[in-house]
Amino acid sequence: MSRKRSNHSRRYPPSTERSYHEYLLSVPAPTTSRAELVRMLRGGEDSYLELKVKFSNIEKLTAEIIALANTDGGALVFGVTDQLRIEGVDDPEKIEAELREICSTLIQPPVFPYIKKVAFDNGRRIVMLEVEPHRRPHHTQDFKFFLREGSSKRETSREELAEIYGESPRVRFEQTPMLRASMADIDESLLWSFVRGANPQEWANNDRGFPTAQIMHDLGLAVRIGDDILPTLGGMLLFGLHEKIPHLIPQASVLLTRFSGKNSDSPIIERQQIHGNLLWLFESSMRFVSRYVDLWDVRPSRKALSEEDQQFSRANYHQGAVTEAMTNFLLHRDWSVTEKVARVNIYEDSIEFLNPVRLLELPINSIRYGIEQAPNPSLKTVFTNRHYGLTIPQGGVPMICAEASAFARRPPDGLAINGLEFRLKLYGWK
Template sequence: MDEDRIKQLLRREEGPKLDFKATLNLNTEGEKKELTKDVIAIANSRGGRGYILFGVQDKTKKLLGIDPVDFREEQIQQIIYNRSDPPVPVRVDFQEYRGVLLAVITIFKSSHKPHQMLQNGAFYIRRGSTTDVARRSEIAGMMQENGIVSYETVPLPRASMQDLDQELLQSYFSNLQVGGENPKEILMQVLGFAKKIDNDKLIPTIGAMLLFGYDPSLYLPQCYVNLTNDETVYHITGNLFSIVQRTCDLVRDMILDPHYPYAAIEEALGNALIHRDYLDISRGVHVDIKDNCIEISNPGALVAGNKSVKYMGDRNPERRNPWLYERLLIMEQGKRFINMGSGMSRMKEALSERGRIRFVNLGSKNLFKVILPR
């Protein structure tokens, strides 16, 4: 930490990864919990490192200064270690700035989210500049992104095996050979396509429904694409393959340009459907056909706060829904999903003569958008 870094932090407004505080009091258990709560919230929020800057008035950013006696690093780390699970790694720094001594607690980027408060079991995140209790879907999203749970292997109790397209399933299993009784039933469970519930009944998982379901939106209302062209809106449902095919066919009919690189649209749409945040049940994927561009947006910012520029150059990026992606590679015939890691670069290259393609990562809205030039 140095003066330049302090200057940069003071230029910013409070947000998910930055908090200004006038003082630090750790005399009571309540005050210790408040510090831990803020640290947990910043650690759980999207992005890289976070900072709590002490000795600064939060509204005006007036420099007040601190007493270094109140900031014993060993004590602060011990407080956080004993009250957070997993413990959040932090560092305490002092820096003089414009004749005033300030303290900074750096909260390092965590690969062990979600962190929770041990005393009450609560999970916290930052909503803008405010610390708040995380919602169930937000907790599940953090667990999925960090490999603690796999959303796709959760069973759908209201669904049945008859909701799955048996021809698609047979196509998937055609090259697999397993001996013994009921080999298909065994494979369905081993691959995470089905699970047995209390009465020993085999039911499909969310992942199986997305891949093989006749109409996944009956059980997963977020599984759809809304395609907008002028005032007309097309609501497209089905399994992932049928959604991509039907949407791309409609887009071709709307654009009517034989020289347009439609593979770029197909790639962007495939990415949006595979790597979207399915825990966000209030939104689907949206495709908006405009005069000068095509916008494809999906709920689910890049995993772990990755920046699109860094993601675009990564041949093996960190992906949301890796279970779904891996199974698609096995069954996919049209090769839409094979090279998702380099998809951004390929889209950029395919559209280079048309104009600049834009990737917009909106972490605060948990949204990712691709804007393709026409």
């Protein structure tokens, strides 16, 4: 049996009797003996151990397994009474097969249990199933979630489920369910424009109505909790009504500032904070940038620049580099960071992108070589799809660095993390 550690053990048995939790900390999986199993059982039921006299009621057993897997893991032992008397089971092999069937077909995502059959000298045999919490949250086929509390199980609240989603290493933060949101907060025009474009064979000639909740769920942008289907954080960022976003996702904003000089100590010419979904943030941010700089596909000649541009020292930038930088700025933001605001600073000679992040999975220099570190893959897939409504250049950071350097005759600055911020500065040309 595998080992596990937790700070939630509530039982303090004497040294001669060990609870299941203590047992897991001290006994290696392959060498579980009958004596060790008996000593474990003497601790009785707790948050980690459930005893069953016999195998019955598949629905309840499914809920028990889910509860253990969604909490801190634990074990079900069949053939033992609540009074700790070993009765045994008639057909351990059949029970093992049925348990594996439950774990693989009735629980989503599937649970991969450790199952051990133990025989005693009197001929009685018991079956022990152990589960771990590595793939939580798990749910039934009708989307019911359970937690273990003491020696019993209960259905999770929405708040508890959101916490599990946020803590699970299997679940990205973009998949966190938005408990205060509903399908009424989805911009159906934007959603269905994307759906019809991305899957015309299915929806071009639609006579089935507009099942928004089902489509959001099919896209992986909504989760079912009981009878409700709730948008995820990613679903709201992509397709939420932008006027609803400030109340539901306060960190979904960009602070844009035009400074009169070459650093943030210079006087402010204009400052604007924008809230909304990703499409709104991108388009509004690009409009703000375009008020103060000129964007070009190729480096212009001096003659191509108007006298007005030269008179007011309006800087010029490679359009593809700025567009891709703004795209990465939004898609690679760590949405779990709520204490910092995403910022774009426009100076006399440069544009600076400051993005809230925590820690990258790989060395930061890896992105210079095009090794992607995408914390929000669903956001990126939809946002960069042309049917979302944007034309996004390809190439990532290597393209940004190459095009910006060639255009301005000066390489970008930054590609560094300071505190909880990722920084990139592109220089302009006059």
